Amino acid sequence: MAATVTWYDYTSTNGATETATTNANFLSIDAHDTGTSYQTNKISVPPTGTTYSFERIIRAKWTDTYNTIDTVKFWKSGGTPPTNVSINAAESATATTPTDSASSVATSAVPETEGAALSITTSGSSPNVVTYYIYLQLVVPSTVTTPGDIATQTYTLKYFES
Numbered sequence: 001m002a003a004t005v006t007w008y009d010y011t012s013t014n015g016a017t018e019t020a021t022t023n024a025n026f027l028s029i030d031a032h033d034t035g036t037s038y039q040t041n042k043i044s045v046p047p048t049g050t051t052y053s054f055e056r057i058i059r060a061k062w063t064d065t066y067n068t069i070d071t072v073k074f075w076k077s078g079g080t081p082p083t084n085v086s087i088n089a090a091e092s093a094t095a096t097t098p099t100d101s102a103s104s105v106a107t108s109a110v111p112e113t114e115g116a117a118l119s120i121t122t123s124g125s126s127p128n129v130v131t132y133y134i135y136l137q138l139v140v141p142s143t144v145t146t147p148g149d150i151a152t153q154t155y156t157l158k159y160f161e162s
Contacts, residue, residue: 003066003127003161009033010057010133015095026053026087026138030098045144053138055098055106060157062129069129071160073117076110078154082146086139087153091120091132106135114158131157 009021009032017032025033027041043053062069074089081087088103089110096105111117121132138150 002064003062003069004064005060005062005157005159008059008061010059010095011098013097015057015097015133021058024056024058024136026056026136028053028100030054030100043138043140045140045147046142048142050102050139050141052100052102052140054100055103056136057095057098057133058136059131059133061131062161063127066126067162068126069122069159069161071158072120072122072131073114073156073158074110074120074134075114075117075156076112076153077114077156079151081138081150081153082144082148084141084143084145085150088135088137088139089118090135091118092135093121093132095133102139103135103137106137110136110155114156117156117158120157 007021009019011017011030019032025038029041087110088106090106092105122129124130
C-alpha cells in the first residue's frame with residue numbers, strides 16, 4: 001500500500017483549528033473556506049497602499065504504509081494572477097496566529113518552477129510524517145488595473161516515498 005497524503009488548513013490562535021482541505025482561498029477573514037466564503041470575504045484593490053489576505057497556513061500529512069517521505073518540494077505550477085498581484089510563500093516550524101498585515105513569514109513570491117521550488121522540511125516517522133507549515137499570502141497593491149476574481153492557482157507538492 002502507498003502513502004496517503006492529506007492537506008490541512010490552519011486558522012485561529014496559533015493555528016489551533018485544523019481542517020482537512022482540498023481548496024484554500026485567500027480571504028479577508030481568518031477562516032477555513034467552506035466554498036462560499038470567498039464571495040463575501042474577498043480581497044479588494046485598495047485606493048492606496050496594499051491589501052493583504054489573511055495568511056493561509058497549510059501543511060501535508062501522510063498516513064498508511066510506507067518507509068520514508070523525503071525531498072519534499074512545493075511550488076505554484078499553474079495559473080497567473082493579475083498584473084502586480086503576488087502570492088508569497090515560505091515554510092515555518094510553527095503555526096502562528098494568521099495576520100492580514102504583511103506576513104513576517106511569507107515574504108517572497110512563491111516559486112513557479114520545480115527547479116526553484118521551496119524545500120519543505122518534514123518531521124515525524126512512518127506512518128505519521130508531516131511537513132512544516134506552509135504560509136501563503138495574497139498581496140494586492142493599489143496599482144492593480146484588472147480587479148476581479150483571480151483564476152485558479154495550482155500548487156504542486158512533490159515528494160519521494162519509499
